[in-house]
Amino acid sequence: MKQPDLTKELLILALLLVPMAYLAIIWNHLPTAIPAAASPLGSPEIRSKSDFLLLMIFLFFTNGLLYFLFRYIPAVDESQSVPKGEAVHKDYYRIRFLIHTCLAVFTCVIIFLVSQGNPFVMERWAFVGVGILITGIGLYLRRLKPNNYIGVRTPWTLQSPQIWKETHLMASNLWTSAGIVTIIAGFFLSLITGVFIFFFLSIVLAALPYIYSFRLYNKDKG
Template identity: 30%
Template sequence: MRTKISWTDGVALVVLFLPLAYFIYLYPGLPQTVALHFNVKGEPDRWGNKSETWLPILMLSVVALGVGLLVRFLPLIDPKKKVQYSEGTLIKLSYGLVLFLTVLNFMIVHASQTGHFALGRGFFPVMGLFYVYLGNLFNNIKPNYFVGIRTPWTLENESVWRKTHHWGGRLWVIGGLTLAVTTFFWPKVAVFLTGTAILALAPIIYSYVCYRQIQKTV
C-alpha cells in the first residue's frame, strides 16, 4: 500500500480548502443577513446572520478531508485484505470525492453571496459528471466489501462482480452524461431524481439476473 504523500496529495489538500479561503475573502463584503438554507428550487427558505455560514463551509471541508482519507486508507481496515488490489482506483476515487465536495462547497459559498443555490444549472449537472467519473472507475474495482456495486450476488460470485461493474460502468458514464446535459437545459428535480434512481437500481437488478443465469449453467 502506498503510504508516502505525493505532490498530487498536496494539490488535493490545497484544492480542498480553496472554498474556505474564498469565503474568508468574501466575508467582509457579505451583507449582515444572508440565506442559510434553500428549498428544492434553490430558493432561500431560511435567513440568518452571516456568521452562521462559517460552520457548514468549514464542516464540509473537514468532511471532504475525512472521506478522502478514509477511502484512501481502506486497505488498513479491510479484514479480508481484498480492497488492496484496487489501491490505484481508491486513490483516484479519493481525489474525485475531494474535488466533488470542494465544488459543492464553492456552490454553498457562492449561494451565501447571491442568495440562490444553483440546482438545475449547477448541482445537478455536476452530480451527473461525478457519476461519469465513478462509472469510469467501476471496471477497475476488484471484489471487496467497501466500494463498488456491492450486492449479495456480486459479493457471492466474482464473475457476476466483473460483469456487473463492466455493464454498470458503461451505464453510469452514458447515464451521467445524459443527466448532466438534460438537467442543464431542463432543470427539474424530478428528472434528476428519476435518472439517479435508474442508475442506482439498474445495476442491482442486472447483478441478480446475471447471477441467476450463471446458476442455471452450473
C-alpha cells in the same frame, strides 16, 4: 472483511455536514432574489431563495446517497466475502474522501457565489458538476476488481468473478450514460424538473446493477 475506520467515517460525515452548516450560517444574509445569467432566449432570470434551497437539497441528497452507496449498500456477508488486503481498504477510503471533498467544495463554492450576488445559472453548474462526478464513478467501475469495499457488492458478484465482471461492465455503462445525460440535461431542464428526474435516476443507478447481478446468477444456475 476489515471493520470500518471510525475516525475516517466521522471525517467523511463531517464533509457531508460542512456545506449544510455553511448554508445555515449565512442563510439570513442571502439575497431574497438571486440574479441568474440570461436564459437561452436572452431574457434575464431571477431565482428565489426557495429555488436555491431546492438546489441545495439536491446536492445534499446526492452527497448522502453516495455515502450510503459506498458505506452500506449492499451489506457484505462475511461467508461470501472476497479476501483483500490493506491496500484495497486504503483505496476505499481514498476514493470516498475524494468524492465527498469534491462535492463539499463544489457545494460551498455555489453557496458563496450566491451570497455574493454573482449572476450565474446555478442549476446548470450543479447538474454539470454532479454529472461529471457520476461519469467518473462509472468509468472507474469498469476496471474494478472483486473486493469487499467498493462496487456492486452483492452476494452473487462476490461468489463469481464472472458475474462481478459482467455486472460492473453493465454498471459502468449505466453510470457513465447517466452522468452524460445529467450534464446535457443541465443545459435544458428547469431546476424542479431536473431535481425530480435525478431523484428517480438515483434509484435506478442503485437498483439495476443489484437486479442484474441476481439475474446473471439465476441464469448461470439454469
